[in-house]
Amino acid sequence: MSVRLKLTLSYAGFLMLAGVLLLAAVWLFLLRYVPDRALIVRADTPLNGVFPVRSNLLHVFAPRAAAVLAFLLVFGVVGGWFLAGRMLAPLTRITDATRRAGTGSLGHRIRLPGRKDEFRELADAFDTMLARLEAHVAEQRRFAASASHELRTPLAISQALLDVARADPHHDSGELVERLHAVNTRAIALTEALLLLSRAEQRSFTRERVDLSLLAEDATETLLPLAEQRGVTVETGGDIAPATGSHALLLQLTTNLVQNAIVHNLPDQGMVWVRTGAGPDRVRLTVENTGEQVTPELAATLTEPFRRGTDRIHTDHAGVGLGLAIVTTITRAHDGSLTLTPRPAGGLRVTVELPAADAPAEH
Structure with a gap:
């Protein structure tokens, strides 16, 4: 049976039960006190009126009670069917939207009107999921x-x-x-x-305890010849920053950030600062460099795959356009956050925050 039919039968059944209980209450508290035989009242008594007999009363009351119960049954079925349809109408719209999404149409939205109830919350959550899924599919296609x-x-x-x-x-x-x-x-x-x-x-990697300060030193030492070749000075420092994750992926993240900071720098006498820090539940890796002025609009797009800065294509170390995209993906895989901030004097400040090794990961 459909849910609508089940609800209809439930409404009708409860209505019939209420009618039967009402009749039982009438019998229990009223009819049982009616005498089952005729009473003879003397003329000099103050009692006036008609005193019915229980059998006669039941003979008259029973058919009418049965008719009322039959009416309640019909009314419960019809009214229950109507009410169930009204209650399940939002669920029908959600089901139709789900079928459309299953066929690949992600642009449809439910936009359920009315008061904020459980169905409205479900529809809004479904619309949010469709919007994110549509954006993700569009990003994957690009x-x-x-x-x-x-x-x-x-x-x-x-x-x-x-x-x-x-x-x-x-x-x-x-x-x-x-x-x-x-x-x-x-x-x-x-x-x-x-x-x-x-x-x-x-996220197909094994998590282990990793110190971001040691990764920063390894990445800086590896890229030191490139920095000397381009006349860039790299300074490292900071606190011990223990995190939990993949050593290889976090090293790749640090290497990408330091390499980008070296390559996209001033033509001569450039600077790169690599700092690590630790808080109560978060650790931080900051890579900052000198360079040309970067607008906030451009900084917001640098993490997109194959998005290159103004001078990347014209350098010998142009890369493949996935450096910051890989950094973003690794950061998300480690339940962290990535922030790109243009420096007022030129260049960029990139900050990666990850859950500390002793803190629970935020999913």
């Missing part, structure tokens, strides 16, 4: 399109180089090999970045 474009570029360049070499057999093969090597290296880096991004999104 990411797939951008990834396809980024992967197609090195392949197209390799094809063009090979076509040129085939058309000109006397072309310098050493130069061709060097250019193919550079293009292939970039394609491999992009593929590895995509795999790392997928791994972080799936």
Whole structure:
């Protein structure tokens, strides 16, 4: 049976039960005190009126009580069917929206009117879920399109180089090999970045105790040759910052932040500051650098996949456009938060906050 029919039968059953209880109360508190035989009253007594006999009263009352019960049954079924339909109407709209979402139509919203009750809360929660799901699907489509474009570029360049070499057999093969090597290296880096991004999104890693201050020192030491090559001074410091997560992913996060701070810096005499801190339940990693002025609007878009700053494409260390996207995904996978703040003097301040090792993770 449908829910509407069950509710209808329940309403009718409760109405019939109430009628039977009412009749039982009439019998219990009224009819039982009616005499079952005629009374003879003397003329000189002050009692006046008619004194019914119980059998006669029941003979008259029973058919009418049965008719009332029959009316209550019909009224309960019809009224219950109507009331159940009115009560379940919001659920029908939610079901229709669910069917539409199941077919891929995520733009539909329920927008249930009326007072805020349980159905309204359910519809609002469903609309919020649809909005987030639609945004996520749109983001994934943009990411797939951008990834396809980024992967197609090195392949197209390799094809063009090979076509040129085939058309000109006397072309310098050493130069061709060097250019193919550079293009292939970039394609491999992009593929590895995509795999790392997928791994972080799936949270398929083992959690262990990690000190962010040690990761900052390791990343700085690894990137020191790059900093010296570009004339950038890197300063590290701060407190011990124990967190819980993947050592490899958090090291990749720190390395990406420090590398971005070195590459996107002043042409000469640039500075990078790497600091760690610890609070009662959160630990913090801050990477700050000098550089060109960054608007808040541009800073808000730098974490998008394949989003590059104004000068990234023109550098030797342009990367694949997934540095901050990987940082964002790793941060979310560790139940943390990422904040990008433009510096008034130029450059950017990036702050990553994670749950402390001894604090419960916030999901």
